[in-house]
Amino acid sequence: DxxxxxxxxxxxxxxxxxxxxxxxxxxxxxxxxxxxxxxxKLSDYEIKKLLTDTIKNKDHGIENLQKTITDDLLEIITNYSGGDARFALNSLEICLNHANNTNTNLTKKNIEEILEKNIYYDKSDDYHYHLISAFIKSMRGSDPNAAIYYLARMIAGGENPEFIARRLIIFASEDIGLANPQALNLATSTLYAVKNIGMPESRIILAETTIYLASSQKSNSSYKSIDLALSHVKNSPDEKIPIHLLNPITELDNQKNFGKNYNYPHDFPGNFVKENYLPEKIKNKIFYEPKEVGIEKSIKDRISKLWDS
Incomplete structure (x- = not known):
């Protein structure tokens, strides 16, 4: 500012x-x-060349290079770097320092162990948003294999498991919704479990919920209906509520006929009576359109039976 x-x-x-x-x-x-x-991002070729040049440069490269690092080991660092030169150089230095401090030779196994503790994952940059986006879209596309893969990348990178659990809750409501209402209960329980269990066991809880949500039938009707209603309310925020829906609290309310001619559904067969609940100007407006999928199919059948008969 x-x-x-x-x-x-x-x-x-x-x-x-x-x-x-x-x-x-x-x-x-x-x-x-x-x-x-x-x-x-830099290409693998560029990253590897940078690492090679750093090792060869005795004036401005790695100081006190006491251990050799072979070409195939540089390949491992390159693959872990994600095209980030800073991460690649820091990883090279960490690996060499580890070898010097422990007086051991660098191997594929110990380099991978070192790098897995420092795996490239910046929770504040685009990479963070790209991964969560791929994770959500994989579940939306009903691909549990891809969803588990992206979950693993986030966990390996140190993502907060509570952040992942919250996104699972949002997904359960937005993308599964009434096709399988149990999904929201499971996702909500996942956040509670993750908060109380912690890592590394929470990885199993997150995996179970991820697979369930990815494999579940999908419906975004709740998401679409509330956004459609909000859009209408934004443009017409103060349409008159039908007088029979108003609650008469005072004598003046009774004089104004608040609640007059209201039909109490439980007084009718099947606990239902056709009534106009929307403002008069939009009495035929449809906000919620149920889908014929999962449990929501039975919801659609019931609503159609009540209102279309």
Missing amino acids: ALLPYVENGNFKIIGATTENPSYSIINPLLSRIKLCYLE
Whole structure:
């Protein structure tokens, strides 16, 4: 905010670099006044060349190189780096320091053990959002194998298991909904379990729920219905409630006929009576359209039987 007026009047020229996504970390008014240049991740070839050059450079490379590191071991670091030069260089230094400090030779096994503790996963950058997006879309696409894979990547990278559990709750409601209401109960229980159990056992709880949600029948009718209703309310926020639905609390309310001619459903066969509950102007408006899938099919059948007969 403080920079905005100076950028607008031309007093400031900003040149910056960041590992953060500017769409999340810079306010929109300032973002619209600057030009963004995106740097792509380095290729495996570029990462490996960087590591090789670092080892060979005696003046500006790794200091006190006491252990040799073979080409195939550099390949492992390259594969773990995710195209990030900083991570690759830090990993190289960590591996060499470990070998020097423990007086052991570097092997495929100990390099992988070291790197798995420092696996590339920045919870504040695009990578974080890309993984959770792939995770959600895999479940939405009913692919439990892909969903488990992305879950594993998040867990291995140190993602907060409670964050994952919360996203499972949102998914259960948004993408499964009334096709299988039990999904929301399971996802909610997952958050409780993860909070009380902790890692590493929570990985099993998250995996169980992920597989169940990915394999479940899907419906987004709840999501669509509330958004449709909210959109209508935004444009017409104060439509008159039918007078028979108003609760008469005072004598004045009775004089205004609040609640008059209200039909109490439990006084009728099947605990149902056709009644107009929406404001008069939108009495035929449809917000909820049930889908013919899972448990929601029985909901659709019942609603159709009640209202279309």
